[in-house]
C-alpha cells in the first residue's frame with residue numbers, strides 16, 4: 004500500500020479550500036505545458052490534499068483555454084490518485100433546483116476545441132469510459148455529502164458544452180430532450196484524462212440556474228449565477244471537510260486514502276490493456292512525454 008493523496012479541483016467561485024494546514028504552494032512543470040495555477044498542498048486532519056483552481060488564480064482561463072492535460076498530469080506527478088472535481092452547472096430538470104448538488108456519473112460531449120487525451124505523437128491508447136467516474140468514489144461522495152444537509156441528487160448525466168457562452172434556447176430544449184440532468188463546460192476533458200492517468204475521478208456539480216429551457220424562470224445570466232455560486236461555494240467548503248474526513252475514503256489506515264476502495268474499482272488499472280502502439284517504435288520525445296504513464300504499464 005502506497006501513501007497517496009487526494010486531489011481537489013475547484014470551479015467557478017471555489018478558489019481555495021478551508022481547514023488546510025501546512026500549506027505549500029507547489030509549481031509543477033509538465034510536458035503538456037503549465038497547469039492553471041500552482042497546486043496548494045497541505046493536510047486536512049491527517050489527510051494529504053492537493054488543490055487546484057481550474058480557472059486559475061483570478062479566474063483567468065475560460066473553459067476552452069484551460070490546459071486540462073497539464074492540470075491532470077500535475078496531479079498525477081504529485082502522487083494524487085483520487086481526484087474530486089467541484090463545478091458550477093445549470094439544471095436541465097425541474098426537480099434539480101439552484102442550490103442543489105448532483106453527483107455526476109455520466110457525460111455527453113458537445114465540446115469542440117479540447118485536448119482530451121495524453122496519448123498522441125505515435126502512442127495510441129483506448130481506455131474504457133463506459134463508467135467515466137469511479138463507482139467507489141461516487142458512493143463515498145453521495146454518502147458523505149448527504150449528511151451535510153445539502154439537497155443532493157446521487158446520480159446525473161452532465162452535458163459538457165464548449166462555451167464560454169451559455170446555450171441557445173433551441174440547444175437547451177434539445178439537450179433536455181436527451182434526458183440530461185445538468186449542463187456545464189469543464190468536466191468531461193477532466194474525466195477522460197483522469198481515466199488515462201489512472202486516477203479515481205468523482206464529480207460534484209453545484210447547480211446555479213435552470214439554463215434557459217425553463218420558461219418559468221429568467222434565462223440564465225452571469226449576474227444571477229454569481230449570486231448562487233457564492234452560496235454554493237459556502238456549502239462546497241463544508242462538504243469538502245465531510246468528504247476528506249470520511250473514513251470510507253481514508254480507509255482503515257490513517258492518511259492512506261482509498262486503499263480500501265481502490266480494490267473495488269479498476270480506475271487505477273485503466274491502462275493495463277489500453278495501449279495498442281508498439282513501444283519499441285515510440286520516439287524518444289513521446290516516450291519521455293508519456294513516461295509517467297508508460298513506466299507502470301510496461302507490456303504492450
Ligand SMILES: [Zn+2]
Pocket residue numbers: 137138139140202203204265268269270271
Ligand atoms: Zn476508482
